[in-house]
Amino acid sequence: MEIPYIYYLVVSGVMFFAGVYGFIARRNMLAILISLELMLNAVDINFVVFNRYLYPCQLEGFFFTMFAIAIAAAETAIAIAIIINIYRNIKNIKSDNLDKMKN
Amino acid sequence: MSYAEFLGMGAELSLMAVIILLFIYDTFASSKAGKYLPITAISLLAIQTLYLAFGGIQEALLFGGMYSTTSMSNVAKIVLNIGTILVFIQAASWVKEDDMKIRRGEYYVLTLITLLGMYFMMSAQNFLLFFIGLETASLPMTALVAIEKYKENSYEAAAKYLFFAVFSSSLMLLGLSYIYGAVGSLYYTSIAANFAVTPLTIVAVVLFLAGMGFKLSLVPFHLWTADVYQGAPTVVTSYLSVISKGAAAYAMMIALMTAFGNGALDIWINVLYIVIILTITIGNLFAIRQQNIKRFLAFSSISQAGYIMLGVMACNNYGATSLLYYVLVYIFSNIAAFAVAGAIERASGKLNINDYDGLYKTNPKLSVAMMLAMFSLAGIPPFAGFFSKFFIFYSAVETGITSMYVLVFIALLNTIISLYYYLLVVKAMFLKENDAPIATVKSDGYTKTVVFITVAGIVLLGLVSWVYDYIFSMVA
Numbered sequence: 001m002e003i004p005y006i007y008y009l010v011v012s013g014v015m016f017f018a019g020v021y022g023f024i025a026r027r028n029m030l031a032i033l034i035s036l037e038l039m040l041n042a043v044d045i046n047f048v049v050f051n052r053y054l055y056p057c058q059l060e061g062f063f064f065t066m067f068a069i070a071i072a073a074a075e076t077a078i079a080i081a082i083i084i085n086i087y088r089n090i091k092n093i094k095s096d097n098l099d100k101m102k103n
Numbered sequence: 104m105s106y107a108e109f110l111g112m113g114a115e116l117s118l119m120a121v122i123i124l125l126f127i128y129d130t131f132a133s134s135k136a137g138k139y140l141p142i143t144a145i146s147l148l149a150i151q152t153l154y155l156a157f158g159g160i161q162e163a164l165l166f167g168g169m170y171s172t173t174s175m176s177n178v179a180k181i182v183l184n185i186g187t188i189l190v191f192i193q194a195a196s197w198v199k200e201d202d203m204k205i206r207r208g209e210y211y212v213l214t215l216i217t218l219l220g221m222y223f224m225m226s227a228q229n230f231l232l233f234f235i236g237l238e239t240a241s242l243p244m245t246a247l248v249a250i251e252k253y254k255e256n257s258y259e260a261a262a263k264y265l266f267f268a269v270f271s272s273s274l275m276l277l278g279l280s281y282i283y284g285a286v287g288s289l290y291y292t293s294i295a296a297n298f299a300v301t302p303l304t305i306v307a308v309v310l311f312l313a314g315m316g317f318k319l320s321l322v323p324f325h326l327w328t329a330d331v332y333q334g335a336p337t338v339v340t341s342y343l344s345v346i347s348k349g350a351a352a353y354a355m356m357i358a359l360m361t362a363f364g365n366g367a368l369d370i371w372i373n374v375l376y377i378v379i380i381l382t383i384t385i386g387n388l389f390a391i392r393q394q395n396i397k398r399f400l401a402f403s404s405i406s407q408a409g410y411i412m413l414g415v416m417a418c419n420n421y422g423a424t425s426l427l428y429y430v431l432v433y434i435f436s437n438i439a440a441f442a443v444a445g446a447i448e449r450a451s452g453k454l455n456i457n458d459y460d461g462l463y464k465t466n467p468k469l470s471v472a473m474m475l476a477m478f479s480l481a482g483i484p485p486f487a488g489f490f491s492k493f494f495i496f497y498s499a500v501e502t503g504i505t506s507m508y509v510l511v512f513i514a515l516l517n518t519i520i521s522l523y524y525y526l527l528v529v530k531a532m533f534l535k536e537n538d539a540p541i542a543t544v545k546s547d548g549y550t551k552t553v554v555f556i557t558v559a560g561i562v563l564l565g566l567v568s569w570v571y572d573y574i575f576s577m578v579a
Binding site for chain 1: 231234235238242245246249252253255256258259260261262265266269270273276277279280281283284287288289333334
């Protein structure tokens with residue numbers, strides 16, 4: 001028996017909003033990065049599921065997912081570089097410490 | 104597909120050639136020849152702009168309809184190129200500094216790569232290409248924000264920019280995935296043909312608007328703007344505030360008019376209506392409180408983004424023309440303001456509006472340039488800002504819908520508020536007494552050039568009427 005696609009959407013929805021929650025609530029920048037990855041991967045699941053179940057004779061959703069994965073990897077690389085730079089400068093990666101600019 | 108058809112994307116190919124040439128030059132030039140990198144970058148980009156303007160690029164629909172060149176998108180690319188050239192001239196004296204010398208090649212190559220991403224974003228006819236262009240524009244932008252990596256504010260601004268950019272693109276991607284689920288395609292034309300208003304698609308369009316709202320720093324998605332503008336190097340801030348905002352506004356207009364132009368019109372018109380009112384008002388009210396000139400210009404750019412969105416609301420040829428014209432005038436006015444602020448920052452390290460007290464006594468030319476920029480941003484006739492605001496209001500009123508009159512009226516009221524805080528800067532420079540004003544700034548040739556060109560643009564762009572007519576003839 002095949003799993004109805006609505007269950008996949010529930011999983012991806014939960015993943016996405018867990019990511020949103022983590023983005024807002026976590027204070028460690030690596031944890032924020034992980035939350036962002038959760039959000040992006042939840043969207044990838046959406047695309048693949050829609051393509052596989054609703055439009056099985058085309059490939060657009062799969063292609064979009066491949067590009068989204070590549071772009072997410074690029075984004076992670078830049079984010080880690082910036083986090084390392086922050087660690088070198090202030091010796092920790094808590095987002096609370098990034099408040100030097102308010103007047 | 105024959106090779107000749109690739110010439111349809113001549114804009115992107117020529118820009119890639121410029122990037123590769125600059126990259127090779129930066130890698131292999133001796134340290135003596137490396138001095139000429141800024142002037143090489145400016146002239147290569149100028150040549151490429153001339154190719155766009157007079158190279159006879161044909162209208163084309165390539166790659167199965169994913170990519171399109173129209174005369175309108177070509178004009179938009181020329182406008183962005185002019186702005187980038189001005190930023191490059193402004194940057195030339197910045198990259199000569201000791202700690203930037205080693206990174207100057209990276210600055211030019213990364214900036215041009217973001218420009219390439221914006222080109223693709225503006226020419227996209229498919230949301231996949233749109234998304235790739237958007238990320239190609241925003242990921243190198245993060246590196247640019249962090250380019251002065253040992254300065255305290257730079258990494259803070261970069262972290263904020265990166266996290267907000269990725270957060271907003273994942274919101275937008277969620278919207279796009281729902282649109283794909285509902286429609287079964289990501290091509291603008293087939294979305295327009297098959298769009299049906301259901302709760303799912305309403306959520307999808309609103310999420311798409313939220314994602315784009317972050318890029319354009321529309322309220323309520325504007326929180327990153329002030330910090331990033333303050334922390335980034337001034338040259339990067341001026342690029343961020345004019346070029347990437349203009350490109351995002353244009354690409355958003357194309358996506359909304361083509362893909363969501365039929366069935367989804369009612370959804371986004373209503374959302375955008377409220378967003379514009381909030382953006383203009385809150386941007387203005389917060390700008391009054393700012394002391395730092397870069398934060399001040401950040402909030403002013405938030406409210407200007409609201410005015411730009413009026414052209415999207417109009418959703419016709421007048422709207423598109425006045426949007427491009429507004430972006431062009433905004434490029435000149437804002438780069439003039441940032442060039443003056445940057446020159447003063449480099450000479451004295453001062454960035455507060457209070458420090459500008461009595462600036463006219465010591466730096467009359469810079470003060471007059473700053474005053475003209477402020478007048479143009481506020482929209483005082485006969486400077487270009489007045490005409491761009493006039494055309495954008497006209498395009499909104501021209502639709503003849505009653506609610507649009509209300510919107511334009513609110514925008515007009517906000518123009519008065521904005522006049523107050525723009526004049527605060529002018530008052531500080533010309534009227535306030537100060538015992539120890541900033542010493543006379545010795546600006547080099549590049550700064551003089553960019554201030555001269557932008558001031559000439561501010562004065563002439565409104566009076567020389569064929570500019571608007573030319574853009575209109577290209578759009579229609």
